Amino acid sequence: MRVTFSLFHALAVLNWLLATESLIYFSLAVLQALEDGLKRADADPSVKAVTICGENGKFSAGADIRGFSSPNKQGLGLGPIVSLIERSEKPVVAAIEGIALGGGLEVTLGCHYRIAHVQARMGLPEVTIGLLPGAEGTQRLPRLIGVPAALDIITTGRHISASEALKLGLVDEVVEENTVEAAIRLANRLIGQPLGHRRLSLKPVPKLPNMEAFLTEALVKVKKRAQGCLAPELCFQAIKAATEQPFADGVRKERELFNILLTSGQAKALQYAFFAERAVEKWTTPSGASWKTASPQPIRKAAVIGLGTMGRGIVTSLVKAKIPVVALEQDLEYLNTGRKAVMLLLEREAMKMEQGGQTLDFNNPARLQFAVDFDVLRDVDLVIEAVFENMALKKEIFNKLSRICKPEAFLCTNTSALNIDEIASVTSRPQQVIGTHFFSPAHVMRLLEIIYGRHTSPTTIATAMQLAKVMKKVGVVVGNCFGFVGNRMMFPYVQQAVFLLEEGSRPEDVDQVLEDFGFKIGPFRMSDLAGLDVGWRSRKDQGLTGPTLAPGTSARQRHGYRYSPLPDLLCEKGRFGQKTGKGWYQYEKAGGRTAKPDPWIHSFLSEYRDTHQIKTRFIDQEEILERCLFTLINEGFDILAEGIASGPEHLDVVYINGYGWPKHRGGPMFYASTVGLPNILAKLQKYSEIHPDVPQLRPSAFLKKLVAMGNPPLNDWMSYLHRQSNKL
Numbered sequence: 001m002r003v004t005f006s007l008f009h010a011l012a013v014l015n016w017l018l019a020t021e022s023l024i025y026f027s028l029a030v031l032q033a034l035e036d037g038l039k040r041a042d043a044d045p046s047v048k049a050v051t052i053c054g055e056n057g058k059f060s061a062g063a064d065i066r067g068f069s070s071p072n073k074q075g076l077g078l079g080p081i082v083s084l085i086e087r088s089e090k091p092v093v094a095a096i097e098g099i100a101l102g103g104g105l106e107v108t109l110g111c112h113y114r115i116a117h118v119q120a121r122m123g124l125p126e127v128t129i130g131l132l133p134g135a136e137g138t139q140r141l142p143r144l145i146g147v148p149a150a151l152d153i154i155t156t157g158r159h160i161s162a163s164e165a166l167k168l169g170l171v172d173e174v175v176e177e178n179t180v181e182a183a184i185r186l187a188n189r190l191i192g193q194p195l196g197h198r199r200l201s202l203k204p205v206p207k208l209p210n211m212e213a214f215l216t217e218a219l220v221k222v223k224k225r226a227q228g229c230l231a232p233e234l235c236f237q238a239i240k241a242a243t244e245q246p247f248a249d250g251v252r253k254e255r256e257l258f259n260i261l262l263t264s265g266q267a268k269a270l271q272y273a274f275f276a277e278r279a280v281e282k283w284t285t286p287s288g289a290s291w292k293t294a295s296p297q298p299i300r301k302a303a304v305i306g307l308g309t310m311g312r313g314i315v316t317s318l319v320k321a322k323i324p325v326v327a328l329e330q331d332l333e334y335l336n337t338g339r340k341a342v343m344l345l346l347e348r349e350a351m352k353m354e355q356g357g358q359t360l361d362f363n364n365p366a367r368l369q370f371a372v373d374f375d376v377l378r379d380v381d382l383v384i385e386a387v388f389e390n391m392a393l394k395k396e397i398f399n400k401l402s403r404i405c406k407p408e409a410f411l412c413t414n415t416s417a418l419n420i421d422e423i424a425s426v427t428s429r430p431q432q433v434i435g436t437h438f439f440s441p442a443h444v445m446r447l448l449e450i451i452y453g454r455h456t457s458p459t460t461i462a463t464a465m466q467l468a469k470v471m472k473k474v475g476v477v478v479g480n481c482f483g484f485v486g487n488r489m490m491f492p493y494v495q496q497a498v499f500l501l502e503e504g505s506r507p508e509d510v511d512q513v514l515e516d517f518g519f520k521i522g523p524f525r526m527s528d529l530a531g532l533d534v535g536w537r538s539r540k541d542q543g544l545t546g547p548t549l550a551p552g553t554s555a556r557q558r559h560g561y562r563y564s565p566l567p568d569l570l571c572e573k574g575r576f577g578q579k580t581g582k583g584w585y586q587y588e589k590a591g592g593r594t595a596k597p598d599p600w601i602h603s604f605l606s607e608y609r610d611t612h613q614i615k616t617r618f619i620d621q622e623e624i625l626e627r628c629l630f631t632l633i634n635e636g637f638d639i640l641a642e643g644i645a646s647g648p649e650h651l652d653v654v655y656i657n658g659y660g661w662p663k664h665r666g667g668p669m670f671y672a673s674t675v676g677l678p679n680i681l682a683k684l685q686k687y688s689e690i691h692p693d694v695p696q697l698r699p700s701a702f703l704k705k706l707v708a709m710g711n712p713p714l715n716d717w718m719s720y721l722h723r724q725s726n727k728l
């Protein structure tokens with residue numbers, strides 16, 4: 001006799017991965033199929049138990065995220081279905097394989113038992129797309145695994161492994177063999193047994209001796225981590241409701257909070273960011289090269305040249321990605337210092353990984369080798385040069401690499417601004433030369449700006465993108481120009497911040513406004529952290545300051561435009577930031593990290609204004625925000641118009657992952673679309689009239705064109721690039 005009614009076919013259509021038509025249609029259809037299947041199972045006396053599983057080894061990634069911004073909102077009907085599962089008089093067992101995320105995991109919480117495959121991953125990632133688990137998940141999970149664990153999983157959205165799920169009590173059993181068969185076996189054993197104690201909605205939330213104090217402390221932590229993002233705090237409120245109210249009231253609260261989030265704007269921004277990150281994987285270049293036709297080459301062994309801060313992080317990332325790596329330095333002294341630093345980083349990473357049940361093997365010379373001799377690079381497939389930003393030095397190294405490395409090896413340069421074509425020009429293989437701009441600390445930061453030169457081949461781009469993926473980074477393909485995308489957009493932002501100091505602001509005023517907006521760190525704290533000397537060196541190289549500056553050059557003008565010598569003056573006084581204990585702020589000691597407003601800077605700025613006859617004025621928060629952000633966005637429009645990036649998502653992904661832009665604001669270009677391009681244009685025009693000597697405030701022609709074309713939605717911007725506008 002067949003005792004188990006498997007909803008296999010009903011659930012197969014749930015899985016978005018399998019969907020071939022409209023995903024929204026599929027989600028609603030799946031909910032309906034699930035409900036119908038359960039009702040049929042309930043009504044059929046020959047069915048004694050039910051198992052719920054996915055198809056093709058995947059349980060469910062939850063709802064189709066695109067559906068949340070459609071007028072016909074999906075997902076809101078899942079809660080009653082989860083309740084229906086739970087109320088079933090016949091035992092229901094979930095067989096979790098692959099992934100069970102979001103609505104998928106909430107379905108399993110309605111089941112009476114859960115069995116997971118050893119490689120399954122579970123989670124409630126709704127918070128990462130600006131929502132909360134709105135199918136009663138915030139009420140059932142704390143009842144199942146307790147408040148501390150539920151708070152962690154729901155407010156971070158992290159994925160957990162099957163073994164962690166077992167430890168937490170989220171699943172009842174972990175199997176290595178066929179999960180569905182194991183679930184059917186369990187379902188058979190459960191027939192006729194009482195189920196009341198397995199219905200989570202009937203269980204109390206496990207008590208903590210100090211629940212109130214625990215929740216107060218937890219809220220502080222959640223808020224601190226959220227940095228202005230609403231969803232984590234509302235997730236917290238929903239869980240708190242579970243600790244205070246009966247199940248049905250908690251569910252009502254959950255629904256109320258879900259609706260606030262759904263209409264908040266932050267959810268839209270975070271969901272845009274989710275798809276933007278995936279969209280940039282599908283790279284194209286103006287010459288027609290594309291991810292569709294280019295194939296990456298395998299990287300079996302890599303090398304890193306230079307073990308400074310960047311090189312150390314890059315080596316660590318490669319080891320973590322299980323790519324055998326040779327680390328090269330110019331002499332034994334530098335090598336030994338670099339080796340110690342790399343080993344320390346790897347030990348720390350290994351410890352972190354151990355906590356998640358993973359291991360990191362780095363003491364094996366076949367995995368990591370240190371050398372001073374370029375000859376060891378003969379057999380590597382890819383080299384990442386990470387010496388300091390000096391064109392002559394980079395050219396010398398690339399010329400050497402071109403002679404030593406095997407002909408098919410790829411040569412990457414870690415640079416934040418230098419010309420890739422010039423570096424490639426000294427090699428005999430410019431088609432295999434590419435820029436890979438890592439962000440510090442390179443083993444932590446997710447962004448990898450990938451810069452193609454005039455001769456870079458599609459295969460080289462595809463290989464660099466594949467490398468980013470293996471290193472668990474987000475690769476963004478961009479064209480070659482000074483500062484590429486990230487730093488090029490950053491220059492006018494920082495420039496405005498400094499101009500604001502000249503006119504009357506203090507560093508802490510400017511930082512506060514931008515941190516309140518959601519940046520992890522304001523421009524002056526950032527400059528102190530990175531070191532003011534870095535920019536000073538670059539400005540000296542460009543002849544903007546220092547001994548090569550033509551005598552008689554006006555202090556506050558370069559090439560006829562406004563220039564602020566303030567950062568140069570600070571450097572001349574040895575104020576390089578945190579490393580010297582003084583910069584735009586003061587620190588407890590050299591290398592200190594706690595920035596304190598510095599009265600010296602305040603009087604220095606006031607003397608500076610007197611010297612240059614600048615009248616100090618009060619600058620409000622709105623002006624600070626607009627001048628800094630709108631010039632950054634304005635540069636973004638120029639970048640798009642020049643074809644340096646193939647769409648606004650690229651700029652947004654760069655800013656979210658490399659520059660601390662608040663993700664819940666969707667990136668600078670998405671933010672611009674929410675402010676409205678006509679508003680941005682009007683403000684730029686206003687500030688440009690007041691400051692005609694600042695070209696960065698002059699509105700970009702592309703921005704003007706988009707406004708003239710009626711402010712189209714962000715997705716359509718690029719289609720207007722070459723269209724004629726008769727309104728301009």
Ligand SMILES: CCCCCCCC/C=C\C=C\CC(=O)SCCNC(=O)CCNC(=O)[C@H](O)C(C)(C)COP(=O)(O)OP(=O)(O)OC[C@H]1O[C@@H](n2cnc3c(N)ncnc32)[C@H](O)[C@@H]1OP(=O)(O)O
Pocket residue numbers: 011014016023027030031059060061062063064065066074075076078099101102103104107125126129133134135275278279
């Ligand atoms: C069993 C019952 C289930 C009932 C559910 C349906 C009813 C709805 C009811 C309730 C609603 C509940 C709330 C939610 O569920 S919110 C969604 C929660 N889920 C997520 O946030 C998962 C997001 N996705 C991921 O984390 C990853 O994509 C992952 C699933 C881990 C796979 O990663 P990976 O293998 O690296 O693949 P990609 O990320 O590149 O994705 C491949 C393509 O799939 C698209 N994708 C992924 N997830 C979704 C999604 N939830 N909705 C829509 N599209 C999704 C992704 O954009 C890629 O697309 P493309 O190739 O076009 O770029």
